[in-house]
Amino acid sequence: MYSYDHPHPAVTADIVVFTIRDNQLKLLLIRRAYSPHKGKWALPGGFVNMNESLDEAASRELLEETGVSGVYLEQLYTFGKPKRDPRERVITVAYYALIPSDKMQLQAATDADAVGWFGMDELPKLAFDHEDIVKMAHQRLVAKLDYSTVAFQFLPESFTLHELQNIYEIIFQEETDKRNFRKWILGLGQIEETGEKSTGGAHRPAKLFKKKFPGRVTIIK
Amino acid sequence: MYSYDHPHPAVTADIVVFTIRDNQLKLLLIRRAYSPHKGKWALPGGFVNMNESLDEAASRELLEETGVSGVYLEQLYTFGKPKRDPRERVITVAYYALIPSDKMQLQAATDADAVGWFGMDELPKLAFDHEDIVKMAHQRLVAKLDYSTVAFQFLPESFTLHELQNIYEIIFQEETDKRNFRKWILGLGQIEETGEKSTGGAHRPAKLFKKKFPGRVTIIK
DNA sequence: TCAAAAGTGTTCTCTTTACACCCATGC
């Protein structure tokens, strides 16, 4: 039992987890095993412990509920309308995470009975105000493509220019000229050739590239 | 007495209040009347009530501690390192506010014994981690000038182009070509002539302008 | 030999920058 002389809200960290798979931007959701909103899909997340920072809480929840760690994680916005959660006053510090397509083995958490990836245009109804959170995360992701190298966080260690261009086209939902894209992306000076070539396709092999600064997201322009 | 079966942090809303005065970007600070950090300068702010949203808490605190209302207020970031506050675990949802130069009568709050404006390059040592918060707010402000009309929020109802250019120059800390600035700012289509002229200076009177969409901050480019 | 993606430059357009002189007013 914990007592205070004025009322305190509960604080959670919830995470909007994006990845790119099957040529779609996808979102990770968890089906709630308990009330409230039992059976509904929701964002992974949970209460912030007293001895951990908000960033630590977010990455711990991400690990516990999805088995994923070491990925890009950024604070998004804090949601705190009084009646968001029917149980008590809950303030949610929302994060978003970007996961490379090769790092996606999932695990169901204790307070969820299922975990799944959903395309952005096939999302189910979500619990609480999680639709607002998702919408804002999506806007932020789109905006950040324009002035940073966030998109690189979806890439595995080595990749072709075509794969990278695909990521931009999927998130922007529009096609880009191949030559202009290559000029631009190489001009950023953020990737370099590995010397290897991709193999296996029924076509000319492509040069493989790697990030010069993996993990780091650079502000450009 | 309020009791919970797991520990809850306290949540505050603190506000970084900017204005432009004496050709300087200035910041509003409050001298703390109570421990901890008694006598140190700090950001205005306070605990979020259980029946108000975070935005409401921020604007209420702003009104109570400074007498200012109806100004631009935007959520900045949430700070939650475990030991930020020596009393208990405190999570702070930080906001920033922009105040036009003509709207600045101040009032001291109950938990402060003084209120004052400080130039960004003459800030005193601040309480808690408020220097981090100020730094982030300043970065955000500078960044937003590039892709939005936030700067307009510093303006009174009517203003000259020179006054507007001054705001940009003060925040960016660099000079701009007058003709290029005018072409650009008029091209945005966000301001219009009032028909009036400024008066009083020992020089040719300047056309006065007003915002087409006061209150609104538009994303540009 | 065919299908499929890889790779590669140039021209045009638009945006951004640089730059200098006359005007209206108060003192």
Next chain:
DNA sequence: GCATGGGTGTAAAGAGAACACTTTTGA
């Protein structure tokens, strides 16, 4: 009449957009 800020256009440079064909591989 002089000091002060108000007001205006053009040319050059740079950034972004449009555009088509040859190459290499697997089947």
